[in-house]
Amino acid sequence: MTAIQPYNATERKGETFSYLPPMTPEQIRQNIQFMVSQGWNPAIEHTEPEKSFSNFWYLWKLPFFGETSVDRVLAEIEECRRMNPSHLIRLIGFDNFTQSQGTAFIVHHG
Numbered sequence: 001m002t003a004i005q006p007y008n009a010t011e012r013k014g015e016t017f018s019y020l021p022p023m024t025p026e027q028i029r030q031n032i033q034f035m036v037s038q039g040w041n042p043a044i045e046h047t048e049p050e051k052s053f054s055n056f057w058y059l060w061k062l063p064f065f066g067e068t069s070v071d072r073v074l075a076e077i078e079e080c081r082r083m084n085p086s087h088l089i090r091l092i093g094f095d096n097f098t099q100s101q102g103t104a105f106i107v108h109h110g
Contacts, residue, residue: 043092086110089108
């Protein structure tokens with residue numbers, strides 16, 4: 001089990017898993033699988049690292065309403081990464097029932 005990172009006042013944290021080490025590709029895949037199995041709609045956002053604590057990130061296409069393929073979501077993340085290599089990229093799961101975010105986490109650190 002990996003250790004939780006200590007608080008560092010000079011390094012701001014955010015999102016669901018930000019105090020843990022970066023996720024492996026398999027852990028990202030598992031989280032996407034959980035997201036789509038819950039019926040949540042994936043959405044990809046990206047921004048410059050210096051603007052990461054702004055409330056406004058750039059939306060990568062529209063949310064993937066009804067998407068059930070983990071591979072399609074991963075392909076979109078990879079395309080966003082290729083087009084914006086220096087940006088932070090986060091994946092959001094929108095829950096239709098509660099009409100809110102079910103989860104949000106960083107999938108690429110620019």
